[in-house]
Amino acid sequence: MNRVNITLTYSPQRSQDTWSETVAHLEIDEDLLSKYENLTWTYRDVGRMIPMTTENFFSGHFFPYSQSVEEFQVSTNLAFSGFYKQAFISLRGALELGLMSVYYNINDDGHDFIKSWLKAEDSWDANTPSAKRIWNILLSNENIKRFDGKYGLQNLFKDLGFLSNYAHAKGYKYSNFVGKIKSNYQTFELKVFIHWLDTYEKIVRLVTTLHMIKYPISCIRYDWDRKVGFDNPFPVCDIPIVDRLEEIIGYDFFNEIQQIANEDDATQDLMNHIFDMPDLTEQAREDKIIKLDKLMIECGNGFEAWKENEFSFYSSVSSVAKQKMCELELWAKLNGHYEPKF
Known part of the structure; x- marks a missing residue:
């Protein structure tokens, strides 16, 4: 049996040691840990x-946002492992993708607009848009333009321009040494970690704010579940989520978005439409669940994959769930959705 014996300065063991030091500090510094958790959630x-x-369920319009979530996760892994330079580069990716989420959905046609970019086609509209183009499109939204004029969202974005220095290793400060006199391997550096988390916070605040301005109804506190259920097609949030959003973006930003919601005709029309909907019955809730299950089976990898994913977290399955599973299995076989499409 061949053995791979490569001597690495930046070794996996160093990563594990740095991870342990980072976690040990967070267990002591509850404020720092709470800050990270609140931002992430x-x-x-x-x-x-x-x-x-x-x-638009499987159209890809959600892709930039979901990728930004993953970039934050990657950045966290890198920061906890002592790869701070690379962690900042991933933060830059999270920022760009977060902006693109609003950019592609600015006119509520992201499911059509995003197709060429998602497929990486060889055409001008398939290229990842520049920051200038993104902001030109974002500011075409009157609410975002109004907010930017009052609070300077573009300036908040420009303040994060230093992230590109890590991508291009602009000198000692932006190298793997991150401007420190330190060992040439991964080490836990508290000041650098705090700088990383502060940057994380600025990005979350900016991107969250832009999404809320695009969907001002997201700041309205109301028991939306009684009207729409869990598979909510509207850009509304549960009350505890609204409370967290206000905490993260701050009172001034939140108050301005509330004013926009109160004055925006489209937002008021949507609110009135939802308010006029009848409260969901238990049967209606169950029908929504079945409809979503069928959609996941049809557009996913078939019934068997759905079944495995659906029940993998349960030690036992109730008789009601078994009955639903049997009915969905029959439906999948009759409609050609039992086997994976690909």
């Missing part, structure tokens, strides 16, 4: 604002 909630319908 709040940004996950941003996805609730992006409308999901049967028309």
Whole structure:
């Protein structure tokens, strides 16, 4: 049996050691840990604002946002492992993708607009848009333009321009040494970690704010579940989520978005439409669940893959769930959705 014996300065063991040091510090510094957790969960909630319908469910309009979530995860892994330069580069990716999420959905046609970029086609509209083009499109939205004029969102973006220095290794400060006199391998550097987390916070605040301005109804506190259920096609958020959003973006930003929501005709029309909807019955809720299950089976990898994913977290399955599973299995076989499409 061949053995791979490569001597690495930046070794996996160093990563594990740095990870342990980082976690040990966070267990002591509860404020730092709480800050990271609140930012991470709040940004996950941003996805609730992006409308999901049967028309756009697998269209790719959600892709830039979901990729930005993954970039934050990658950045976290790198920061915890002591790869700070690379962690900042991933933060830059999260920022760009977060902006693109609003950019592609600015006119609520992201499911059509994004197709060529998603497929990486050889055409001008398939290229990743420049920051200048992104902001030109973002500011075509009157609410974003109004907010930018008052609070300078573009300036908040420009303040994050230093992230490109890490991508291009602009001198000692932006190298793997991150401007420190340190060992030439991964080490836990508290000041650098705090700088990384502060940058994380600025990106989450900016991108979250832009999504909320695009969907001002997201700041309205109301029991939306009684009207629409869990598979909410509207850009509304549960009350605890709204509370977290306000905490992250700050009172001034949140108050301005509330004013926009109150004055925006489209937002008021949508609110009135939802308010006029009848409250969901238990049967209606169950029908929504079945409809989503069928969509996941049809557009996913078939019934068997759905079944494995659906019940992998349960130690036992109730009789009601078994009955539903049997009915969906029969439906999948009759409609050609039992086996994976690809």
